[in-house]
Amino acid sequence: xxxxxxxxxxxxxxxxxxxxxxxxxxxxxxxxxxxxxxxxxxxxxxxxxxxxxxxxxxxxxxxxxxxxxxxxxxxxxxxxxxxxxxxxxxxxxxxxxxxxxxxxxxxxxxxxxxxxxxxxxxxxxxxxxxxxxxxxxxxxxxxxxxxxxxxxxxxxxxxxxxxxxxxxxxxxxxxxxxxxxxxxxxxxxxxxxxxxxxxxxxxxxxxxxxxxxxxxxxxxxxxxxxxxxxxxxxxxxxxxxxxxxxxxxxxxxxxxxxxxxxxxxxxxxxxxxxxxxxxxxxxxxxxxxxxxxxxxxxxxxxxxxxxxxxxxxxxxxxxxxxxxxxxxxxxxxxxxxxxxxxxxxxxxxxxxxxxxxxxxxxxxxxxxxxxxxxxxxxxxxxxxxxxxxxxxxxxxxxxxxxxxxxxxxxxxxxxxxxx
Amino acid sequence: xxxxxxxxxxxxxxxxxxxxxxxxxxxxxxxxxxxxxxxxxxxxxxxxxxxxxxxxxxxxxxxxxxxxxxxxxxxxxxxxxxxxxxxxxxxxxxxxxxxxxxxxxxxxxxxxxxxxxxxxxxxxxxxxxxxxxxxxxxxxxxxxxxxxxxxxxxxxxxxxxxxxxxxxxxxxxxxxxxxxxxxxxxxxxxxxxxxxxxxxxxxxxxxxxxxxxxxxxxxxxxxxxxxxxxxxxxxx
Numbered sequence: 001x002x003x004x005x006x007x008x009x010x011x012x013x014x015x016x017x018x019x020x021x022x023x024x025x026x027x028x029x030x031x032x033x034x035x036x037x038x039x040x041x042x043x044x045x046x047x048x049x050x051x052x053x054x055x056x057x058x059x060x061x062x063x064x065x066x067x068x069x070x071x072x073x074x075x076x077x078x079x080x081x082x083x084x085x086x087x088x089x090x091x092x093x094x095x096x097x098x099x100x101x102x103x104x105x106x107x108x109x110x111x112x113x114x115x116x117x118x119x120x121x122x123x124x125x126x127x128x129x130x131x132x133x134x135x136x137x138x139x140x141x142x143x144x145x146x147x148x149x150x151x152x153x154x155x156x157x158x159x160x161x162x163x164x165x166x167x168x169x170x171x172x173x174x175x176x177x178x179x180x181x182x183x184x185x186x187x188x189x190x191x192x193x194x195x196x197x198x199x200x201x202x203x204x205x206x207x208x209x210x211x212x213x214x215x216x217x218x219x220x221x222x223x224x225x226x227x228x229x230x231x232x233x234x235x236x237x238x239x240x241x242x243x244x245x246x247x248x249x250x251x252x253x254x255x256x257x258x259x260x261x262x263x264x265x266x267x268x269x270x271x272x273x274x275x276x277x278x279x280x281x282x283x284x285x286x287x288x289x290x291x292x293x294x295x296x297x298x299x300x301x302x303x304x305x306x307x308x309x310x311x312x313x314x315x316x317x318x319x320x321x322x323x324x325x326x327x328x329x330x331x332x333x334x335x336x337x338x339x340x341x342x343x344x345x346x347x348x349x350x351x352x353x354x355x356x357x358x359x360x361x362x363x364x365x366x367x368x369x370x371x372x373x374x375x376x377x378x379x380x381x382x383x384x385x386x387x388x389x390x391x392x393x394x395x396x397x398x399x400x401x402x403x404x405x406x407x408x409x410x411x412x413x414x415x416x417x418x419x
Numbered sequence: 420x421x422x423x424x425x426x427x428x429x430x431x432x433x434x435x436x437x438x439x440x441x442x443x444x445x446x447x448x449x450x451x452x453x454x455x456x457x458x459x460x461x462x463x464x465x466x467x468x469x470x471x472x473x474x475x476x477x478x479x480x481x482x483x484x485x486x487x488x489x490x491x492x493x494x495x496x497x498x499x500x501x502x503x504x505x506x507x508x509x510x511x512x513x514x515x516x517x518x519x520x521x522x523x524x525x526x527x528x529x530x531x532x533x534x535x536x537x538x539x540x541x542x543x544x545x546x547x548x549x550x551x552x553x554x555x556x557x558x559x560x561x562x563x564x565x566x567x568x569x570x571x572x573x574x575x576x577x578x579x580x581x582x583x584x585x586x587x588x589x590x591x592x593x594x595x596x597x598x599x600x601x602x603x604x605x606x607x608x609x610x611x612x613x614x615x616x617x618x619x620x621x622x623x624x625x626x627x628x629x630x631x632x633x634x635x636x637x638x639x640x641x642x643x644x645x646x647x648x649x650x651x652x653x654x655x
Contacts, residue, residue, distance in 0.1 A: 078460050079463050190459070412429040414431040
């Protein structure tokens with residue numbers, strides 16, 4: 001199977017110590033039974049075969065090949081989302097991990113995006129609960145029925161379907177990056193801030209914005225504060241921009257479970273002065289209103305799809321193509337944003353299922369150049385923001401969460417720090 | 420229920436200290452309580468260490484012996500003695516000294532340049548011996564130019580190193596001047612070999628642009644604002 005348009009960049013940019021990953025996990029009420037989990041995984045993969053794909057290297061492109069084997073189920077580790085070595089992983093682009101009550105699935109971005117991953121996890125957990133507790137869970141398009149055959153439209157490359165003719169440049173002003181001390185051992189720090197979702201929603205509604213916009217504005221000001229502490233000269237200040245992924249399924253009709261997301265980079269230019277919270281909210285809100293439209297997203301999709309269709313690029317051997325894509329990514333990838341905030345929104349499970357599922361988390365793997373990033377998911381009345389960090393200093397997390405507290409949102413913190 | 424006294428966040432019961440600021444959690448009310456399990460296991464998956472370059476370099480060094488022996492054997496079988504295979508020996512010596520040696524052993528910069536120059540010298544010597552012409556070629560042309568280039572390499576390496584405290588633009592000025600002088604030196608030795616000692620000619624075409632560019636950089640170095648602007652533009 002061909003990689004979808006957005007997936008093309010990930011194998012090209014991966015290296016020995018970095019893979020573009022994200023992780024979704026569900027915490028149940030009782031400890032996980034590994035054997036039942038394996039059977040559930042087998043059944044889920046029968047329904048969703050495009051997750052049991054191996055990444056292969058062709059002469060011109062990477063491609064995916066189905067495998068009948070099962071991806072590894074392994075005990076969780078203290079540093080989730082640490083790079084995935086495909087060779088050790090039997091070539092699979094995902095791995096299932098468990099720890100006490102928690103089932104976690106880590107996906108290489110080449111397979112799917114957060115939305116597709118969430119459908120996979122929900123189906124896997126539903127299947128597990130059915131086998132473990134004999135729970136009768138109503139199936140839908142979010143929790144799939146494993147007795148049904150796979151549907152081809154779930155594997156379509158929706159980028160190609162929805163591309164138009166007008167393109168634009170990807171170039172943007174480079175943004176400020178948070179610097180810190182390297183973690184030499186490759187430890188990935190996770191800090192989870194859990195909030196009451198109604199409180200956050202109320203605060204956001206008061207300002208007339210969405211929760212994502214609210215959190216993005218707080219994050220922008222946090223990065224801004226850090227930059228002002230570290231950069232003495234006003235002229236040297238760089239724009240602070242946050243990469244916010246957009247689920248394109250909300251904009252374009254699509255049933256795909258592979259990648260179908262794009263991003264926008266709302267931000268401020270700190271050289272112009274100190275921004276107040278309301279100002280920043282206003283900028284983020286209107287920026288999103290302008291950028292997250294069918295027309296502009298279509299232009300962005302088209303730009304990427306046209307590149308893929310470029311004859312010159314197509315006939316280039318893979319290794320040259322990889323080098324070219326690495327270069328482009330270094331220019332217009334992480335460089336144009338200070339950090340990422342991916343919000344998967346509110347997840348609702350059927351009642352028969354939610355009584356067994358206490359908590360759900362969404363964690364982004366470390367990014368290529370940006371050392372800190374954040375992912376959020378709301379479940380069961382709790383909004384959890386997970387920060388992923390590959391430097392030693394938790395400056396951004398501290399700035400972000402203390403800001404939320406000053407705004408009147410109590411935050412509860414959990415982390416993977418070692419004792 | 421504990422709060423960080425420093426950050427004001429509520430901390431999960433399993434946290435031994437605040438993950439945001441490192442402040443220890445001391446809750447007198449919960450001293451006796453047993454800590455719940457940590458949210459993540461203590462087992463950590465480590466990243467690979469660096470590739471073992473030393474091992475690979477030693478291996479490649481051994482592999483280099485194969486073409487050398489093949490060449491020598493062929494040479495002996497065809498002409499009965501070692502002749503042209505000395506070139507292979509010299510070439511491989513240079514390849515070893517330049518690329519493989521720094522991977523195998525950590526040697527100081529100055530020693531590395533000396534060894535490289537020595538390897539080139541050995542190759543030149545072999546060429547000289549093979550061709551048994553007049554020794555002027557080696558002594559007046561080959562070795563002096565090798566030595567001069569090594570000196571230049573050492574100077575540039577020193578300028579590029581972090582131990583050099585000069586401003587970057589001044590370092591470029593010096594490096595450019597050194598380049599100009601190197602070319603003049605080469606012309607001088609070519610002249611010496613041809614027994615003509617004359618005022619430098621073609622090398623001046625290199626020297627003057629180098630000097631002009633160098634002085635421009637020196638002037639630039641004195642303008643702080645312009646320098647800041649350039650640093651911004653060349654930010655990487």
